[in-house]
Amino acid sequence: MPSHANLAQVRAATLCLINDERTSHGLAPLTPSRPLGDAAQRYSRSMVRQRFFSHVSPGGSTLTSRVRQQTTYLRGARSWALGENIAWGSGSLGTPARTVAAWLASPSHRANILKPEFRHIGMGVASGAPRPTSGLSAATYTTDFGRRR
Numbered sequence: 001m002p003s004h005a006n007l008a009q010v011r012a013a014t015l016c017l018i019n020d021e022r023t024s025h026g027l028a029p030l031t032p033s034r035p036l037g038d039a040a041q042r043y044s045r046s047m048v049r050q051r052f053f054s055h056v057s058p059g060g061s062t063l064t065s066r067v068r069q070q071t072t073y074l075r076g077a078r079s080w081a082l083g084e085n086i087a088w089g090s091g092s093l094g095t096p097a098r099t100v101a102a103w104l105a106s107p108s109h110r111a112n113i114l115k116p117e118f119r120h121i122g123m124g125v126a127s128g129a130p131r132p133t134s135g136l137s138a139a140t141y142t143t144d145f146g147r148r149r
Contacts, residue, residue, distance in 0.1 A: 002094055002139035004127050011037075011123040013096040014141065018113055018121070021104060027116055033146060035071035036122025040084075040142040042070065044124035047086070048140050053130040055084055063144060073120075077148035083112040084145070088129050090138035099141050118145040 002010045019029035043057075043066060052058055057066075063084045067073050074080050087099045103109035112118070122144040129138035 040124030
C-alpha cells in the first residue's frame, strides 16, 4: 500500500510491472528519465493538492507544456513523442498491481504502455487522492512516457 514512507518502492514496483508487460510482448523495457520523473511527480502532487483528476490541469497545462516548461527533456530534440497515464485509487485499489492492471484493461492506457517507440518513462506517485476517500489511504499515479531523437 502506498504511503509517504514508501513512495520510492511504489514507483519502482510500478515500473517493474510496466516493464514486465512490455518485455512479455517482445518490447524493450523503458528506461527511467529524471526529467520525465520530475514532471510526473509534480503533476501527481498537483492533482492531490488541487483536487482535480485530468490530463489538463485547472490552469490549462498539458503533458507537452509541462515537459517543455518544467524540464530539459525536449531540449535539443529533433523529434519526440510523449504519452501519459494517470490513475488514483484508495484502499487496495491504490496499489501498483491494481493500478497497472487497470491501465492494461483500458485500451488507450495499454497502448501507451505497449507503444514500441517509447523509450523513457517518468513515474510520479503521491500519497492522497484528488477526491474524498472516506478515510481510506490513497495514491495518485502519473506515468509520463517519452522518446526523443
